[in-house]
Amino acid sequence: MPTDDDAAVWFQLFNDPVVMQYISGGQAQPQEWYHAFVSRQQALAAATGVCLFALVVPAVVAPAADITPASGTPAAAGAAPVSGTVPAAGATQGAAPTKDRDATPRELAMPGAGARPVAGTDYPAARAHRGAGFVGLQPWTRPWGPVGRIEIGWRLGVAFQGRGLATAGAQAALERGRAAGIDSPVALIDLRNAPSIGVATKLGMTCECEFDAPDGVRVGMWSL
Template sequence: MPERTGPLLRVPLDEDAVAWHRLFDDPEVMRYIGTGLVRDLPWYEAFVGRQQQLARDSGLCLFSLVVDSEVVGFAGVQPWGADWGPTGELEIGWRLGRAHWGRGRATTAARAVVQRARSAGVPHLVALVHEANAPSLAVAHRLGMAPEDLLVSPEGLRVHQLGLRLGS
């Protein structure tokens, strides 16, 4: 069935924690995210709160991706939060529930995020993608991101750092 409306990015609402938890309570969705840990609802409630604060502070965050009035995932920008990798950089990221894979939604949303970041004066974005996550690597390449580094996470996973210059 064709989508009735195009994807919308908006600052997550409190109730989006429930949607994110439902969408991401799936080991297959989380397979390439950090350690692959599936999180509980309180974790997502706190996560949404952090994204709301980030949006208030910077205008950017991991935005809820809404299609036909349904939250299907998120896409956005947040500071790299781990104590390894590109400390101090802004990371672009996207995550969709499994039922929403393969429809071009991650690419469409990520392109909109790049435009928002560019409009906000962000000079550079990074994406960190597990080496076996071919769909996310493809999204990063469609955005024009280029390889910057090959990292090894504390868990021993090989992670590509891709970058995109937005400013002069």
């Protein structure tokens, strides 16, 4: 599950208009919000064994923004956001989806960019790892949308997008979910969010229906 320290990590990663492009109308949240968010995820993990887990990568794996191509020009901070589902009430933001760019109560540790995640690595105690975002499962508790269903969501910092981390992390989260008896999670994705739609498609999800969220955003509901 995420640790208290992840609140500051997520605030730094997500306090970015690109990351929030398809979430809550682009509105960023203060760091205090993430402290409460982490507490909710910790309680959820303790009660159910699943939550939105911290996604970590080896510290030696440089984020995309740190990589300088042969041309000598620093790489862009990241491609379009991998965004998507809205978490439980108060969980990730507004009516537009939580899955942004790209465990039994533990973190999902990525052995390398694009590699398959390994659950069980302590973080931030394992200082060899750095936070990249979150990915996991949680109940949908809003009064609209897939009421009573479990959603899968992901959000990664811009520098960690476009490397297959969201897909690999979500696959690991689905395995954890199956072990906990969760076989058919859903993902609500802003229809403008092509990267997250791509992640859902790679997971084998298909669009079950489309509708307008309360804030007027057109979303699709993807399911397995």
